[in-house]
Amino acid sequence: MSIRPALAALMAGSVLLSGCVVAALPVIAAAGIGKNAMDGQDGKKRKASKRARQQAAPKPGQVIRTENGTAVITGLTALPPPSGAAPATAKPAVVPPEMQYLYGSGEGSAISLQAYRGLWNFLHNEIGYRRDKSQISSVVLSRGSTLTSPKFDLCGKRKLAVVLDVDETALLNLGFEYDAAAKPAPYDQSKWSRWEQTGAGKVVAVPGAADTLAAARNEGITVIFNSNRSTSSAAQTAAAIEAAGLGPAVLGDTLWLRDDGAPSGKDERRWKISETYCVVAMVGDQLGDFSDLFNTGEYSPAMRRNMTSESLLATLWGAGWFVLPNPVYGSALHGGLDEVFPKDKQWADPAEEKK
Structure with missing residues (x-):
């Protein structure tokens, strides 16, 4: 050769x-x-x-x-690949632990079922057996109330209703959270708006919600959704609610949404609903789903905990107010190390202290 x-x-x-x-x-x-x-x-x-x-x-x-x-x-013993470098191996997306818990765990499902069973027991046993329902009090804080001086109105002849938040209370936004897990990035309101418009087929009902709401309707209790989703997405939100098996939702009657550009508080809508209905139960995943008063100040984690456990409102949890878990987003997720863990309860491993 x-x-x-x-x-x-x-x-x-x-x-x-x-x-x-x-x-x-x-x-x-x-x-x-x-x-x-x-x-x-x-x-x-x-x-x-x-x-x-x-x-x-x-x-x-x-x-x-x-x-x-x-x-x-050259010093090479073999020709390099055409790109000049070995192809990079794509790393699989890592699902954040909080998403694993809420959207994928049996524990998250069990807590949701537990909350909705508690709601049904309250509606059926505490409300359903009351002969004189005109003497039942609404669980919506009246105008002028404070967290230290809460006031509630009697139902009178108004029809009974239960009011629920939508996202992560009645619906799990699997499609949107999949995108957030696969492509981590800061929250983008414009992306959420596009989700409202196009994601109706990518949601599922929160475990326990569909059966409980159907049973409530059978008891003559109206189911109303009060969400900070935009009114410009009303048709799509109603379609998502109905497609998930949660029943019909009619804007201005059984579906209340935030007007474009309006603040995210829900009290004004709750008071509007209360003009027609006596709200005997509320369900949400954020404290703001029960009263805007929880979000009116710069409260520390300890203060927010005390608002729920050390005030006159403490008796409402499980007896008119029902909260669902949401470790993924919302007002609950804040606080530094010393705020979440009181200094007098902080522990250090003695073995590590000697090093």
């Missing part, structure tokens, strides 16, 4: 890889070229080149010139 065909073949491969006339050849390939060329010489030439054959193999940086071009010896 002559040196010319061998070099031509390798030079052609190099041109395809780099687009250059100058080829970079691995040391092994170049050594093979030199050996084959010498083997093709006749006896006389072999004797004359005996000393040349004993010389060391070509070294990196050495240039070989032929009629077909110029080759430069």
Whole structure:
């Protein structure tokens, strides 16, 4: 085998890889070229080149010139891939623990079922068995109430109703949260707006919600949704609610949404609903689903906990107010290390302290 065909073949491969006339050849390939060329010489030439054959193999940086071009010896033992680098292996998206819990765990499902069973027991046993329903009090805080001085109105002759938040209370937004897990990025209100418009088929009912709401309607209790979704997405929101098996929702009657540009508070809508209905139960995943008073100040985590557990409102949890878990987003998710863990309860491992 002559040196010319061998070099031509390798030079052609190099041109395809780099687009250059100058080829970079691995040391092994170049050594093979030199050996084959010498083997093709006749006896006389072999004797004359005996000393040349004993010389060391070509070294990196050495240039070989032929009629077909110029080759430069490299330290490579194999040609690199066409891209010049090994292809990167895509890392699978990691689902945040809070999403794993709320959307994927049996524990998250069990807590939701527990909350809706508690709602049904309250509606059926505490409200359903009351003969004189005109003396039942609404669970919507009256105008002028404070967290330390809450007031509630009697139902009178108004029809009974239960009011629920939508997102992560009645519906699980699986499609939107999938996108958030697969492509982590700061919250984008415009993306959420597009989700409201296009995601009606990518939601499911919160475990326990559909059966409980159907049972409430059978008891003559009206089911009303009060959400901070936009009124511009009313048709799509109603479609999502109905497609998830949660029943009908009619804007301005059993579906109340936030007007475009309006603040996110819900009290004004609750008071509007209360003009027609006596709200005997409310369900939500944020404290603002029960009263805007929880969000009117810069409250520390300890203060927010005390508002729910150390005030006159504490008796409402499970007896008119029903909260669902949501570790994924919302007003609950804030607080530094010393705010979440009181200093007098902080512990350090004695073994680590000695190091």
